[in-house]
Amino acid sequence: MGKRKDGLDRKAQLLEAATKVFARKGYDKTTVVDICQTAKSNTASVNYYFGSKEELYAEVWKAAFQNAIEKYPPDMGLLPDTAAEDRLKAFIKSLLHRMLDSGELGYAGQILLMEMANPTETIDHIKRDAIDPMRKRMMSIVQQLLGNSVCEETLIFCAMSVIHQCMGFGFRRGKLPPQLRELEKNRLVDMLSEHITLFSLAGIAAVKETTVQTPQRA
Amino acid sequence: MGKRKDGLDRKAQLLEAATKVFARKGYDKTTVVDICQTAKSNTASVNYYFGSKEELYAEVWKAAFQNAIEKYPPDMGLLPDTAAEDRLKAFIKSLLHRMLDSGELGYAGQILLMEMANPTETIDHIKRDAIDPMRKRMMSIVQQLLGNSVCEETLIFCAMSVIHQCMGFGFRRGKLPPQLRELEKNRLVDMLSEHITLFSLAGIAAVKETTVQTPQRA
Amino acid sequence: MGKRKDGLDRKAQLLEAATKVFARKGYDKTTVVDICQTAKSNTASVNYYFGSKEELYAEVWKAAFQNAIEKYPPDMGLLPDTAAEDRLKAFIKSLLHRMLDSGELGYAGQILLMEMANPTETIDHIKRDAIDPMRKRMMSIVQQLLGNSVCEETLIFCAMSVIHQCMGFGFRRGKLPPQLRELEKNRLVDMLSEHITLFSLAGIAAVKETTVQTPQRA
Amino acid sequence: MGKRKDGLDRKAQLLEAATKVFARKGYDKTTVVDICQTAKSNTASVNYYFGSKEELYAEVWKAAFQNAIEKYPPDMGLLPDTAAEDRLKAFIKSLLHRMLDSGELGYAGQILLMEMANPTETIDHIKRDAIDPMRKRMMSIVQQLLGNSVCEETLIFCAMSVIHQCMGFGFRRGKLPPQLRELEKNRLVDMLSEHITLFSLAGIAAVKETTVQTPQRA
């Protein structure tokens, strides 16, 4: 893990440092010297390796997201023919893990949220690349649960109900009530995914029941 | 007193301009000259009327929130003894209205979200003043629906499930799928509140059923 | 002492406030709103009554100096035919009084010193008007003590030796050693004038003796 | 290291420029662009090299004083066992030199005076470091001349009489009477130190004689 002359390691070092600092301070409040100092590198290195602060940010975002996806794949390793209920739970769990993770290069959750509220135009496509597949997967799970007779809006609404429940907790880590805040992360994720799954399955079922009788909304 | 030659209240004008710009760009990317130009005022006016950029921001936040609350009170005018189901629906509707509103001085949703992801220390107390009552109200509604035998975590989880579903849509206005994006706001709020209420009542009921049998979680 | 509508009192009020603030903070660090607030007047009054901050400063200087001269005339009320030794002592005492005074409108000392080190071009002539007569008087006293046979340089040197001794203490009020700092002003002036007179009379005598034998210097 | 393409040390250049400008205009009236233009540098360089205007000022003060002390050491190279009279003269001469010097980085006198009348809190300790030793030295010389039987006030008074005589001329360089103003600096210092030494030795002797009979004052 020593610095190599070829500059490869140096770049990775910068990326790591940038991820940490961006996640903590947000894009604007982060300065490039801040990043460079954290990476124990020189002031010019951000521009040298990444072209600009903004491009570095895009890179960070991409890496952070990929990393999170790899670490916590949306299906949590389940086989594709698993029951929809289990796949939903796996999905919820993986999303929560990503949102609440804060280990080495695991700031995807924070950065994601930051971006949602305070979008940086440059990286729109990255977000799309990262989020669209996730939403599609979610929608296919929901579809399985709802059956084929529902319209697309219903699908979207249900998918969003689930996703938003998960993402909401990404914001509030640290602002959770004391008894939850102090829980170890894995325990917290377990509890939350238990709750959200239970809550959402019932919600989806209710929607299904209601919609079935009026298949054509719109 | 406080009126200009052209009959416009300069301070109010600045507040409006600031609200718009802050909501669009966030605190850091907004410059005071930006605000002043938008308000067709001079560069010194922000400091003259508000003391500093930061104080203006606090003022904006406060005003935006008050405005939103006044326009869409959390109980939507219901009597306190209304059935919990109806109060829940009213709550959801009012919150959605606030999140999706974007008219005159109605950027509360955007600003709120921006703050959640990219907190500005200065206005913490304002946020607390604004959000805590809302959460309490939500929790009392949920409590009525769940009954008294549930533990606090359960209460919190359910309350958050509801709130997060609503807030999630604040992010995504304009990024909604085309068929929803083009809906008139009131129509969209109606559909969403219908969905979230249905979904959540079922979710809460399921949680109640499950929890009743194991009243002590922890 | 009530405010009159004719504006006369208001002007005096401003002058007094300005004197106090200028003496405490110096020209640059003083702001006109500072002065106006101290005078319980409006922001525009300095410019209205005096034209500009700078002109007010000149006015302050003039008033302060006149005031000091009136309160502590250089001859301390002695008859012109008093012995030169006594006139010297009176001169020293009056100068010290002016330097160490800090009562109502009595900041002449502070302002004088401030000006000496940090000259404000505008008021040069005022200073000349105020100081030249003083120097002349001092020189006439010294001349009497030295006799007529000394050259002008000697005269000047001696006069300055006396004046500088007095003025030096204007700087250091408050930075004097503790045992002196706590003395009541009149007591301090008495001690200092005693010392400076004794010291200077001997000094002048020595100069006289030395010079007499070499009447033509350089 | 620290050299520019044109071979000049930018930091030293700024220090020199700042010294000159500060000495001429005082702290407040000096602007950093003024300094930077004088140093033919860019607007950001003051902050780059010194952190802030204030820190630059402290640096200037320190340098100016050290420089003056090195150039004109208080003992003018005399052996410590030299007669007190000669040491007094050397002290006076060195102090006068410093006050009247105005060559390369030799504005110590001006800056010193400016500080005395218009103190800048930041550099209090620097002043103390610079002035206290000087005062102590002066007092030890005076003590030798007065003998051991005098009280501390007497010591202080005499020391101040000497110091103030010297410093007084720092103010008035250029405002001296014509015949003195045009003298070459070394000649002027010679004349003044001759005078002040003569004057002060006599003054001190007189004080000694008077005090000896009333050793305990106050």
Added chain:
DNA sequence: AATGAATGAGCCTTCATTCAT
């Protein structure tokens, strides 16, 4: 290739002064 030095553009803020009443 890689870096420390240096910079210019721009930001927030202050304040003497002016203006409309």
Added chain:
DNA sequence: GATGAATGAAGGCTCATTCAT
């Protein structure tokens, strides 16, 4: 005459970026 509101000019400072090596 007198004032509160309003402003333009300028100041110190930050920081992403460029330059010379």
